[in-house]
Amino acid sequence: MKTFLKQLRPAIICLLAMTLICGVIYTVLVTGIAQLAFSKQANGSIIAVSLEDGSKKSYGSALIGQEFTGSEYLIGRPMMVSNLSPNSTEQQALVQGRIDWWKDLDPGSSADIPIDLVTASGSGVDPSISPAAAKYQVPRIAAARNISEDQVQAIIDKYTSGRFLGFVGEPSVNVLKVNLTLDGLSWTD
Amino acid sequence: MVILQDIFFISLLILAAIPLGLYIHKIMIGQKVFLTPVLAPVERIVYKICGVKANEEMRPKRYLLAILAFSLVGLIVLFLIQLLQGWLPLNPQQFSGVRWDLALNTSASYVSNTNWQAYAGETTLSYLTQALGMTVQNFVSAATGIAVLFVLIRGFIQREKETIGNFWVDLTRVTLYVLIPLSIVIALVLVSQGVVQTFLPNHIASSLAGGLSQVTPLGPAASQIAIKQLGTNGGGFFGTNSAFPLENPNTFSNFIETFSLLIIPSALCFTFGKAVKDHKQGRSIITVMLILFIVGLTVITISEQYLAPQFAGVVVSGNMEGKEVINGIGASALWGASTTAASNGAVNATPDSFTAFGGMTMLVLMQLGEIVFGGVGSGLYAMLGFVMLTVFIAGLMVGRTPEYLSKKIEPYDMRMVCLIIFTPPLVALLSTAVAVLMPGAAGWLTNSGAHGFSEILYGYTSMANNNGSAFAGLQANTVFTNLVGGAVMLLVRFLPISATILLAGNMSRKKSVAVSEGTLSTTNGIFVGLLIAIILIVGALAFLPALALGPIASFFTN
Incomplete structure (x- = not known):
């Protein structure tokens, strides 16, 4: 002691x-x-959009996902963290509900839905979707906005990040940046 | 892609671990390094104000008491900072003090290098608490683990010597020369990718689609995240840990964080080889670790990729529930294997939503006793416990007195080895059993049935192996879990530490014996195989029944 x-x-x-x-x-x-x-x-990668009167308006962090549900927007992943086992009946019901929601939103589409659109992320605020999930939404967005599919795809390509070194991680599309551009807003990175 | 990514990761890890391991050896024996001109004056000031004579060595008992005193003071200070944060500065979100039982649990968790978190940082802790409380314990608990490893190594290489080094010197040198420089580099790399590092309050904006206000939580995060990865701590600055984009924004940051998680435990194997003047000894240990790691990684990756449920009208692909798009299956599985192999516990995906076998493999990697890399320092000293057990069993089989690194292994040593090896599984199973028997237990769970049991088993396994990751569906912030869990984490940290230091002291006092024809080689393939077998047998015997009730049942009932 x-x-x-x-x-x-x-x-x-x-x-x-x-x-x-x-x-x-x-x-x-x-x-x-x-x-x-x-x-x-260091301060959160905040997107400040320049308005016509010269002032700036913040739309939050480019790295935090936002909820979009409108047909004219690129729609991201479900904004929640489930912590459910993928095999559980609760989880399978949740996924089935999302599949039905997507089918309702875009009844004309016969393509299969990419998996990331019907599963929640680990953070609950995943800012990205896969390039396949973005491509799946191109015809719907183009029709809703009355622009060509090529225009929509070009915007998506612009905000697609590849793998680190070409083989580490997965490519991703930043949903918020695509939608800001679709709305004709501009900001400085 | 996934295979290429894994091969690249492991190759780079080994390539970087060798020079770092040799560097850490220089720090251990007090040699000059390139940082000495800058850091030596700081080091001298620390010794002066602490009243420590740098060349005065301690006997084992005193070394151990120094660790216990330092950890006790750390525990109390961290507890008080959390309770009092409402009155302290740097609290832009104006959080009040943390509830006492949660504060106690969190203090035990950080001091024991576990970083189990029953709270979300961005809604609970002030910036001051994060920087002066959490960050500091991230550093010193890691340094303490490495110091204990140094003591055990000295026990093997010293002959008939009563003292085993000076704790204050080991602690200071490891922190200053190893952890701080590496953390500065990693923190700045992470900031450049988008991890936040600021004292500004949370940023509030409007969302593009309208209606909702968009909150961006901020804080001095990168500095803490760097050491949380490097020191195998694992406690996230934000609640969802490295799944949260501001804690881990892109594929590059994710790679850096995964790499930082394993680099020091890997390097220490080479430190060990250098210190005992036989590189093969270190190499055979890292070989065992790598074999077990690669098996675990393979099972997790395959399970996540191919055993996920499929849905009509959805592209057939792996299990993306609880995973970020930037990581996909490959980088999530690599992280999952790394964080449970090392006793880190940070997550970049939710373990609770892994497939049955994916989650079970992570559970097993912890249940092996956090020796596949394990915690910084603690992983290797526990692995050396398994090495001695293997040598002992092999010695019994051929009827010779077992010896390791020219030191005889005697009954006292084996008693200490048993304390090191068997404390974690015993405590994990007992605490799981107690938790399951609690009347309100079912109410803490998100999942039901076998997977619900897995949530409890995973939680207590994680705490009883100082890992800290969770099947987050378990509602951990209850008085019961906070208090029992806190006690569990302290017990499994400090009982094995005590045994390791006493073991080292006893080894250090011994003469060395000459290596002869009959000495069991501890560097060849047979020994590697034997060691793996012993590790798996001990792990399997302890945990198979519990696994059968949890993930295995979960796999077959779905």
């Missing part, structure tokens, strides 16, 4: 020293460099 108590003094001072180094100096140093070198990313 005496040996233990003798260790308490260095323990307290050492923890304070480590708090200063790892908590204060390290955090402030990283924040400082981040704000100087990557201020846009």
